[in-house]
Each structure stands twice: as C-alpha cells, then as structure tokens.
Amino acid sequence: MTETKRPVNSHKAYHAHVYFDEESKLVAKKLCDESGQLFGLSVGRFHEKLVGPHPCWSCQITFGARDFEKYIAWLEENRQGLTVFVHALTGDDLKDHTEFAYWLGQAVDLNLDFFKKSLVEVLHGHADFD
Ligand code: ZN
Numbered sequence: 001m002t003e004t005k006r007p008v009n010s011h012k013a014y015h016a017h018v019y020f021d022e023e024s025k026l027v028a029k030k031l032c033d034e035s036g037q038l039f040g041l042s043v044g045r046f047h048e049k050l051v052g053p054h055p056c057w058s059c060q061i062t063f064g065a066r067d068f069e070k071y072i073a074w075l076e077e078n079r080q081g082l083t084v085f086v087h088a089l090t091g092d093d094l095k096d097h098t099e100f101a102y103w104l105g106q107a108v109d110l111n112l113d114f115f116k117k118s119l120v121e122v123l124h125g126h127a128d129f130d
Helices: 024-039 065-078 113-126
Strands: 012-020 040-046 058-066 084-088 099-102
Touching: 012 024, 012 065, 024 040, 024 058, 024 065, 058 065, 065 084
Parallel strands: none
Antiparallel strands: 012 058, 012 084, 040 058, 084 099
C-alpha cells in the first residue's frame, strides 16, 4: 500500500504530476494549462502514455517553495477528483519519489523499479570486474 502524505512545504523545489486517463484528459489539460497561465509555472509535455515511474498518463509542473501554499491550495480546489502526485526535487530520485512523495487525491503505487533499474545499469556500466 502507498502511504498517503499531504504535501508539506519543506523543500526548495517540487514537481506536481497531474495523473489522468482518456476520460479525464480534458480536465487535466485545463488544470495544466491554467497552472502555466495563472501561476507562470513551467508545464511539461502532456503524456498520453506511461513515462518514468508514473503508473498513469501524466503531465509535470515544476514549482518552488515560494508558490507552494497558493499553488497546492489552487490544485486541491480545481483538480476535480484527479490524482496529483507532488514530490520534492532534491537530486535524489529515489528519495524524492518515496520519502518526499505527497498526494492530492487517491494515491497510487509508483513504478519504483524504474529507479532501481537505472541504478543497476549505472553500477553495471561502471563495474571494473565481472
Ligand atoms: Zn517528477
């Protein structure tokens, strides 16, 4: 089970990943577009496919501690039942997606193997012995 933690403003920078599917993509698109328009935030691609550790289609929004309170409150008010995965950006991908992972709405299990696999590849690539 994924532990559901509410976002807390204890980091410098964050991602919000809006999760959606075929049925909810218009609501999601509006939420992402307005994040850019109203808050001037940097909005990533609108992925109608699985990317990274995300178990749902997703769109990534980057924001900082300064915008945290207003933006999180706005997301909560406007997400219309969508799940929004919020995580810190500390440079440690695994920690950011476990210890520093927060949810608005229903939490879902992330595909954390994504990071383990990358780590194995990195280690393997740098191994001097076999
Ligand atoms: Zn992210």
